[in-house]
Amino acid sequence: MLSKKQARAFFLVGTLVTFMIFIFLTIYSLSKAQDQSHAENITPAVVRGKKLWEKNNCMGCHTLMGEGGYYAPELTKIVERRGDAYIKAALMSKTPWQVHGRKMVAYGMTEQEANDMVAFFTWIGNIDLNGFERVVSPLAKDKVTN
Ligand code: HEC
Numbered sequence: 001m002l003s004k005k006q007a008r009a010f011f012l013v014g015t016l017v018t019f020m021i022f023i024f025l026t027i028y029s030l031s032k033a034q035d036q037s038h039a040e041n042i043t044p045a046v047v048r049g050k051k052l053w054e055k056n057n058c059m060g061c062h063t064l065m066g067e068g069g070y071y072a073p074e075l076t077k078i079v080e081r082r083g084d085a086y087i088k089a090a091l092m093s094k095t096p097w098q099v100h101g102r103k104m105v106a107y108g109m110t111e112q113e114a115n116d117m118v119a120f121f122t123w124i125g126n127i128d129l130n131g132f133e134r135v136v137s138p139l140a141k142d143k144v145t146n
Pocket residue numbers: 052053056057058059060061062071072073075078082087090091097098099100101102103104105107117
């Protein structure tokens with residue numbers, strides 16, 4: 001049995017040690033070497049694409065890294081999966097894009113806007129996801145594995 005004094009010392013040392021570990025891991029996680037987003041690749045085009053993504057509520061239907069709506073395909077690896085031209089066609093279409101059944105909003109984006117969206121998706125696609133790779137499209141006929 002620990003005496004009261006020993007129990008107090010045990011508590012204080014234990015708390016201090018775990019607190020120091022916590023602080024160390026926080027600093028380590030935030031350090032530059034741990035950056036998995038490749039923030040240095042964020043160009044003005046990527047930022048414009050991100051703004052378009054927010055302004056148009058793409059997240060209401062689509063997911064990025066699993067976050068968002070489950071109505072439409074996951075888009076984290078969309079550049080790898082479909083390529084620039086396909087993405088631009090979907091975004092610049094004047095009629096709702098609907099090649100697999102469900103309808104997308106007809107955004108009728110300009111070439112510049114579509115290019116900015118592709119820049120954003122390219123940056124997103126190159127984030128190190130720590131093994132998060134398998135995402136299945138909610139469109140049954142269009143199962144994807146990345
Ligand atoms: C109302 C829901 C909805 C919104 C909002 C929406 N989409 Fe879509 N999107 C869809 C659906 C549904 C599809 C699948 C269409 C198909 O292939 O038949 C799709 C397809 C796509 C594709 C092709 C995906 C693939 O795997 O073939 C891209 C790229 C895309 N959307 C980008 C966007 C962007 C960028 C925005 C915002 C500017 C957006 N979407 C907003 C519903 C939506």
